[in-house]
Amino acid sequence: MSEYIPSPMDWVAKQVELYEGSGGTAGLTLRDTGLPVIIVTNRGWKTGAIRKTPVMRVADGRNYILVASKGGAPEHPVWYHNLKADPNVEIRDKTELYQMRVREVDDPAERQRLWTLAVEAFPPYQDYQAKTDRVIPVFVAEPVE
Numbered sequence: 001m002s003e004y005i006p007s008p009m010d011w012v013a014k015q016v017e018l019y020e021g022s023g024g025t026a027g028l029t030l031r032d033t034g035l036p037v038i039i040v041t042n043r044g045w046k047t048g049a050i051r052k053t054p055v056m057r058v059a060d061g062r063n064y065i066l067v068a069s070k071g072g073a074p075e076h077p078v079w080y081h082n083l084k085a086d087p088n089v090e091i092r093d094k095t096e097l098y099q100m101r102v103r104e105v106d107d108p109a110e111r112q113r114l115w116t117l118a119v120e121a122f123p124p125y126q127d128y129q130a131k132t133d134r135v136i137p138v139f140v141a142e143p144v145e
């Protein structure tokens with residue numbers, strides 16, 4: 001079993017603690033937005049440690065869309081590199097746990113469709129994209145059968 005290393009960002013670590021500690025019955029939304037969050041459990045690409053990353057819940061059928069926005073920061077979040085290195089993740093959506101595999105969406109038409117879904121679910125993604133020169137990466141997480 002690998003070690004779990006909590007996020008160095010206090011508010012993020014606290015959300016994970018509440019969400020996971022309650023079995024997915026508390027800490028389910030982003031701050032005061034009331035908008036739902038999922039928890040992505042993945043592996044650190046250098047340390048091999050278990051990482052837990054909350055992202056906004058964007059559903060597309062049984063798939064989830066993960067948007068590596070980091071609030072419109074100039075660089076990708078570290079978890080982007082972790083998911084590129086090891087695409088096998090576990091996703092918690094409230095009380096449900098899913099084994100999933102992620103892939104970055106490169107096809108422009110597919111990305112556009114999923115980006116539209118993401119902005120519908122969480123409108124600030126549009127402001128984050130306007131704030132940064134990088135193209136914000138979009139992943140799709142698909143169930144492992």
Ligand code: F42
Binds near residue numbers: 009051
């Ligand atoms: N972030 C998003 O990008 N999109 C969202 O939709 C989103 C929603 C959201 C909702 C609730 C919430 O609480 C947080 C939310 N966040 C969202 C923030 C998200 O959870 C991340 O905190 C944020 O994107 C920053 O990700 P990050 O991976 O860059 O985190 C940094 C602060 C971090 O944890 N850094 C670690 C550290 O110790 O500095 C690195 C951890 C790591 O993965 N290390 C790797 C390893 O091998 O273990 C190697 C690192 C290397 O050197 O490359």
